[in-house]
Amino acid sequence: MRKLMREFYDRDTRVVAQELLGKFLVRIADGVERIGRIVEVEAYLGPHDRASHSARGLTPRNQVMFGPPGHAYVYFIYGMYYCMNVVTEREGHASAVLLRAVEPLQNVASRTCGPGLLCRAMGIDKHLNAHDLLSDDFFIAAPPQRERLVIVKRPRIGVDYAGVWAKRHLRFYLKSSPFVSRP
DNA sequence: TGCACGATGAAC
DNA sequence: TTCATCGTGCAC
Numbered sequence: 001m002r003k004l005m006r007e008f009y010d011r012d013t014r015v016v017a018q019e020l021l022g023k024f025l026v027r028i029a030d031g032v033e034r035i036g037r038i039v040e041v042e043a044y045l046g047p048h049d050r051a052s053h054s055a056r057g058l059t060p061r062n063q064v065m066f067g068p069p070g071h072a073y074v075y076f077i078y079g080m081y082y083c084m085n086v087v088t089e090r091e092g093h094a095s096a097v098l099l100r101a102v103e104p105l106q107n108v109a110s111r112t113c114g115p116g117l118l119c120r121a122m123g124i125d126k127h128l129n130a131h132d133l134l135s136d137d138f139f140i141a142a143p144p145q146r147e148r149l150v151i152v153k154r155p156r157i158g159v160d161y162a163g164v165w166a167k168r169h170l171r172f173y174l175k176s177s178p179f180v181s182r183p
Numbered sequence: 184t185g186c187a188c189g190a191t192g193a194a195c
Numbered sequence: 196t197t198c199a200t201c202g203t204g205c206a207c
Contacts, residue, residue: 077190080201
């Protein structure tokens with residue numbers, strides 16, 4: 001497995017989002033290595049994107065989005081779930097990619113079809129917010145061999161409040177995957 | 184200090 | 196369509 005380097009994340013968010021599909025999310029804790037194959041993501045472009053958390057400026061919660069690329073932005077939502085993002089583009093740009101679903105590959109017992117379930121199954125919570133994804137216990141890697149992927153583009157989920165931004169096709173998922181949250 | 188609401192998921 | 200459940204952001 002080849003761990004993704006900083007340069008991978010320091011690019012256009014829509015490109016990073018689509019290229020994250022098929023990659024392996026790896027989390028090692030208490031001697032257990034969990035691996036999930038990313039099959040669904042959403043791109044949040046920056047302050048001009050009304051659906052993005054960064055649209056209302058820097059706050060204690062979203063400050064990681066304003067930092068350097070290649071870090072995890074983990075936040076608590078609806079009083080019971082965590083959602084994980086990957087920070088993209090140069091420092092100060094405040095953009096990220098939300099991981100919405102992974103395919104269980106190793107040591108993943110419960111369901112992973114949805115951002116909240118994904119974090120629960122992979123053991124991801126607020127303690128991993130701001131964690132560097134170039135670390136050795138939490139990172140994303142490319143699969144052993146290059147594969148042919150068919151990507152579907154759809155509007156993002158749960159952002160109807162964002163006006164015209166709610167209609168843009170910034171949600172991407174693997175057409176052939178049965179692990180997508182909402183096909 | 185109070186309060187409306189949310190990048191969800193499950194039940195009905 | 197409704198509800199569980201609570202941190203966050205902003206109004207007051």
